[in-house]
Amino acid sequence: MRDDPDLGLVQQAQSGNQAAFSALFRKYYNMVYAVAYGVLNRREESQDVTQDVLIKVHRDIQKFKGDSKFKTWLYRVTVNASIDSVRRRKEAEPIENVGDFLASNTIDPRRAASQAELKERMQEALQKISAEHRAVLVLREWENLSYEEIADTLQLEAGTVMSRIFYARKALAKALGIEYHEVES
Amino acid sequence: MNELNNLYKNWIKDEVSSPDVEAAKEAFLKQKFPPAPVPASGPFWGAPSFRFALVGCMALLLVLKINPIDHATVSDPAQITTAVLVSENPTPDPAADASEQPQTQIKKLGSQMGPTVAYQKNFSDVQITVVWVFPKGA
Numbered sequence: 001m002r003d004d005p006d007l008g009l010v011q012q013a014q015s016g017n018q019a020a021f022s023a024l025f026r027k028y029y030n031m032v033y034a035v036a037y038g039v040l041n042r043r044e045e046s047q048d049v050t051q052d053v054l055i056k057v058h059r060d061i062q063k064f065k066g067d068s069k070f071k072t073w074l075y076r077v078t079v080n081a082s083i084d085s086v087r088r089r090k091e092a093e094p095i096e097n098v099g100d101f102l103a104s105n106t107i108d109p110r111r112a113a114s115q116a117e118l119k120e121r122m123q124e125a126l127q128k129i130s131a132e133h134r135a136v137l138v139l140r141e142w143e144n145l146s147y148e149e150i151a152d153t154l155q156l157e158a159g160t161v162m163s164r165i166f167y168a169r170k171a172l173a174k175a176l177g178i179e180y181h182e183v184e185s
Numbered sequence: 186m187n188e189l190n191n192l193y194k195n196w197i198k199d200e201v202s203s204p205d206v207e208a209a210k211e212a213f214l215k216q217k218f219p220p221a222p223v224p225a226s227g228p229f230w231g232a233p234s235f236r237f238a239l240v241g242c243m244a245l246l247l248v249l250k251i252n253p254i255d256h257a258t259v260s261d262p263a264q265i266t267t268a269v270l271v272s273e274n275p276t277p278d279p280a281a282d283a284s285e286q287p288q289t290q291i292k293k294l295g296s297q298m299g300p301t302v303a304y305q306k307n308f309s310d311v312q313i314t315v316v317w318v319f320p321k322g323a
Contacts, residue, residue: 018218021218022214022218025214025218026214029210029213029214030201030210033201033206033210034197034200034201037197037200038197043200043203043205043206047206047209051213051217054213054217055217058217058218118192119196119199122192122193122196123196137193138197141190141193141194142193142194169189172189172193173189176192178188178189178192180189
């Protein structure tokens with residue numbers, strides 16, 4: 001079993017210890033919400049998915065066999081639940097070509113009237129990207145996972161992860177009017 | 186790309202740290218995962234301070250069993266007398282008007298505990314009662 005900092009709590013939870021469940025979920029609630037919000041971009045829907053994910057984990061904790069870290073498993077469950085939620089509400093078709101992005105939607109963020117307007121533009125820009133692209137973006141940019149970790153979490157090839165992140169960043173930068181140069185940090 | 190990263194991270198950070206989100210989190214956790222009940226073998230019951238208190242209570246019960254408190258009942262008063270305290274001055278002035286002095290009622294009571302005397306004195310609208318019990322043999 002991998003070196004998992006949550007191993008003790010998970011084993012207690014699998015034994016039915018509700019206090020262990022409570023500790024686990026209190027620790028990871030914000031993480032689950034952040035990933036869900038990164039994919040869904042809607043507060044209420046993100047809250048619903050977060051609760052659904054935790055309830056599912058509570059119900060299916062025995063299914064966690066320790067093949068990966070608990071956190072990795074939780075990422076996977078969250079991303080899958082978030083993408084399912086997006087599919088249910090008929091999202092906009094994912095862009096195939098970044099060049100199709102509407103130039104009229106771009107603004108110079110340095111001239112944005114307010115931070116709120118910039119946030120709104122961010123939200124609009126993200127809606128132009130597919131849920132799958134948003135998923136890898138939030139895991140990379142917010143959760144700081146490596147390409148390999150993202151690939152392991154989403155059970156994708158590392159090349160696919162890199163490709164999705166590249167296009168997601170480029171699309172976002174275009175929508176926000178930011179110059180984009182691919183320099184891996 | 187740093188600017189894009191910062192914008193994105195701040196966008197999510199603002200959302201996650203929102204009071205509404207925090208409130209929803211607490212409400213959900215309390216509803217779905219209430220605190221586990223304290224088990225009998227848990228840290229509370231096994232705490233040294235609790236054990237000490239438990240031993241102390243058991244010792245007290247044992248002592249009381251061996252040497253019970255004599256619960257004496259007060260029998261009916263055998264005699265009630267009333268006395269007027271003219272003055273507290275050792276050399277009272279016979280010319281003073283006794284009615285101006287506060288009166289002290291002294292009641293002698295019969296008790297299995299021993300001679301008992303109750304002193305009652307009224308001060309304006311306050312009544313003070315002092316009970317003296319002289320245990321048997323004292």
